[in-house]
Amino acid sequence: xxxxxxxxxxxxxxxxxxxxxxxxxxxxxxxxxxxxxxxxxxxxxxxxxxxxxxxxxxxxxxxxxxxxxxxxxxxxxxxxxxxxxxxxxxxxxxxxxxxxxxxxx
Amino acid sequence: xxxxxxxxxxxxxxxxxxxxxxxxxxxxxxxxxxxxxxxxxxxxxxxxxxxxxxxxxxxxxxxxxxxxxxxxxxxxxxxxxxxxxxxxxxxxxxxxxxxxxxxxxxxxxxxxxxxxxxxxxxxxxxxxxxxxxxxxxxxxxxxxxxxxxxxxxxxxxxxxxxxxxxxxxxxxxxxxxxxxxxxxxxxxxxxxxxxxxxxxxxxxxxxxxxxxxxxxxxxxxxxxxxxxxxxxxxxxxxxxxxxxxxxxxxxxxxxxxxxxxxxxxxxxxxxxxxxxxxxxxxxxxxxxxxxxxxxxxxxxxxxxxxxxxxxxxxxxxxxxxxxxxxxxxxxxxxxxxxxxxxxxxxxxxxxxxxxxxxxxxxxxxxxxxxxxxxxxxxxxxxxxxxxxxxxxxxxxxxxxxxxxxxxxxxxxxxxxxxxxxxxxxxxxxxxxxxxxxxxxxxxxxxxxxxxxxxxxxxxxxxxxxxxxxxxxxxxxxxxxxxxxxxxxxxxxxxxxxxxxxxxxxxxxxxxxxxxxxxxxxxxxxxxxxxxxxxxx
Numbered sequence: 001x002x003x004x005x006x007x008x009x010x011x012x013x014x015x016x017x018x019x020x021x022x023x024x025x026x027x028x029x030x031x032x033x034x035x036x037x038x039x040x041x042x043x044x045x046x047x048x049x050x051x052x053x054x055x056x057x058x059x060x061x062x063x064x065x066x067x068x069x070x071x072x073x074x075x076x077x078x079x080x081x082x083x084x085x086x087x088x089x090x091x092x093x094x095x096x097x098x099x100x101x102x103x104x105x
Numbered sequence: 106x107x108x109x110x111x112x113x114x115x116x117x118x119x120x121x122x123x124x125x126x127x128x129x130x131x132x133x134x135x136x137x138x139x140x141x142x143x144x145x146x147x148x149x150x151x152x153x154x155x156x157x158x159x160x161x162x163x164x165x166x167x168x169x170x171x172x173x174x175x176x177x178x179x180x181x182x183x184x185x186x187x188x189x190x191x192x193x194x195x196x197x198x199x200x201x202x203x204x205x206x207x208x209x210x211x212x213x214x215x216x217x218x219x220x221x222x223x224x225x226x227x228x229x230x231x232x233x234x235x236x237x238x239x240x241x242x243x244x245x246x247x248x249x250x251x252x253x254x255x256x257x258x259x260x261x262x263x264x265x266x267x268x269x270x271x272x273x274x275x276x277x278x279x280x281x282x283x284x285x286x287x288x289x290x291x292x293x294x295x296x297x298x299x300x301x302x303x304x305x306x307x308x309x310x311x312x313x314x315x316x317x318x319x320x321x322x323x324x325x326x327x328x329x330x331x332x333x334x335x336x337x338x339x340x341x342x343x344x345x346x347x348x349x350x351x352x353x354x355x356x357x358x359x360x361x362x363x364x365x366x367x368x369x370x371x372x373x374x375x376x377x378x379x380x381x382x383x384x385x386x387x388x389x390x391x392x393x394x395x396x397x398x399x400x401x402x403x404x405x406x407x408x409x410x411x412x413x414x415x416x417x418x419x420x421x422x423x424x425x426x427x428x429x430x431x432x433x434x435x436x437x438x439x440x441x442x443x444x445x446x447x448x449x450x451x452x453x454x455x456x457x458x459x460x461x462x463x464x465x466x467x468x469x470x471x472x473x474x475x476x477x478x479x480x481x482x483x484x485x486x487x488x489x490x491x492x493x494x495x496x497x498x499x500x501x502x503x504x505x506x507x508x509x510x511x512x513x514x515x516x517x518x519x520x521x522x523x524x525x526x527x528x529x530x531x532x533x534x535x536x537x538x539x540x541x542x543x544x545x546x547x548x549x550x551x552x553x554x555x556x557x558x559x560x561x562x563x564x565x566x567x568x569x570x571x572x573x574x575x576x577x578x579x580x581x582x583x584x585x586x587x588x589x590x591x592x593x594x595x596x597x598x599x600x601x602x603x604x605x606x607x608x609x610x611x612x613x614x615x616x617x618x619x620x621x622x623x624x625x626x627x628x629x630x631x632x633x634x635x636x637x638x639x640x641x
Binding site for chain 1: 153154157158169321325326329330333335336337338339340342343346347350354379380381382383384385387388414416451550551553554555594595598639640641
């Protein structure tokens with residue numbers, strides 16, 4: 001099982017760096033995971049996206065539709081790519097501690 | 106198209122001994138504006154990953170087979186494989202596909218006509234290990250040597266020069282995931298050998314007997330679907346949230362107030378969508394809701410587990426999982442008492458719910474099913490919805506999902522619709538039953554792990570991307586927005602990844618989507634601009 005370690009943070013991840021146990025997530029974990037996505041500083045805009053994804057996941061067990069993410073956070077899709085270069089599903093969800101999306105998505 | 110050059114299969118053992126990685130300089134070249142396009146090599150696994158996970162002879166990894174802990178464990182797996190292979194070849198253990206399997210195993214004349222029909226073999230620059238006959242020949246040699254009476258006597262003299270070892274099995278298992286089961290080879294074969302079916306049966310043997318399968322298809326696919334309700338992980342509560350959002354979005358975009366019906370008993374149609382639409386392409390389910398409602402069709406969705414996700418990945422790798430999901434689909438439809446199931450824009454769901462069920466599921470357990478394309482054709486051609494084709498005044502081409510066209514022969518309905526609603530529709534070549542797979546078939550589109558995404562963008566999707574460029578060659582400049590119509594969720598997933606990898610929006614202004622979105626974009630009763638060109 002791969003582990004991801006940075007500073008005081010050590011978590012189990014899958015082969016692509018997504019958390020295996022999303023309940024272990026906290027802000028320190030988010031900051032550490034962000035560095036793997038080329039995001040050195042989590043700004044207020046980053047947190048807005050991350051917190052929305054997190055809350056949605058805890059309520060429904062999946063990531064929200066990208067369209068809904070854009071609408072609810074007020075960011076255009078391009079702006080989300082500016083914040084998380086590998087995009088909402090791969091980048092932002094990883095930082096928010098969601099497991100990797102599955103199925104035909 | 107390149108002229109067919111028929112070559113013999115080079116010595117199998119030679120290629121099995123040597124690993125053959127993809128040489129990106131040998132990939133088929135792309136036309137304007139991609140003459141300068143450069144592909145990076147497909148990355149290998151890290152040392153840490155390679156210590157835990159097996160990869161194929163090309164260094165690519167799809168099945169994620171764990172490295173066995175000991176030589177004894179390897180031997181046990183090899184023994185299990187042989188037991189499983191014996192079962193695969195007996196009627197009582199493989200009544201489902203034994204006949205077509207044996208016909209294909211016993212009658213190949215090795216003419217290699219199939220090789221030039223294969224988009225992966227040709228797209229890769231003709232790598233031997235991707236030849237459609239390669240994995241079939243591996244299996245044949247194993248059967249001849251280890252199963253047939255006397256096969257072990259002077260095996261090399263008989264041409265049965267394959268040693269059954271764990272390494273051989275890893276190669277066979279991984280190579281069964283370098284074919285999209287598009288069955289273009291079977292169509293090209295002069296005697297009807299189906300190397301796609303052989304590949305699928307190899308996957309089945311590994312899954313049912315050794316517990317080896319692409320995780321996206323099994324643990325995160327059918328297992329998740331049968332427990333959570335959908336392979337996407339979407340549960341009924343999430344489903345309702347998606348639908349509430351869809352209704353709001355429809356109202357905002359079109360000015361029309363639509364209530365999406367759920368669990369309506371006795372409806373004419375139970376519409377089954379691939380749940381990927383709900384999360385990644387919600388405009389598709391919205392477009393269906395608009396069309397069916399405005400046309401006055403009696404329809405419903407189901408909120409029951411599995412009933413709201415038409416996918417059946419079992420089709421790609423496992424008979425048992427296939428049957429579990431298929432039976433659940435019919436059970437949901439029977440309980441609601443609907444007249445028919447309407448399968449939405451999902452190719453493999455078409456095949457799973459229609460022709461394969463014809464073969465495997467008893468009549469009394471089934472419910473009549475119909476393709477959405479046939480229903481839509483009636484609505485469009487018989488003017489049950491009002492259309493203004495001038496709203497679709499941009500270049501459009503059609504990608505044919507293999508499971509809808511080659512496997513089912515549904516060719517004209519989607520074209521009749523496009524001719525009516527898209528004045529600048531043009532075919533790509535080849536098309537219809539001769540189409541090329543998008544490169545994401547048989548579950549590849551959902552595999553996003555390790556180095557597999559790199560492989561499918563560069564190798565299995567290469568010919569498709571070339572076709573798209575050729576289809577739009579008269580207007581390839583990025584200022585002209587153009588639309589690739591792909592009426593299948595799996596194909597759309599692959600299109601998204603292909604267009605992104607090749608930076609197609611930036612270089613050519615190419616967008617992809619389904620068919621119903623184009624229909625709604627042309628509907629007179631709907632506010633203009635349903636297709637959102639800025640959302641990519």
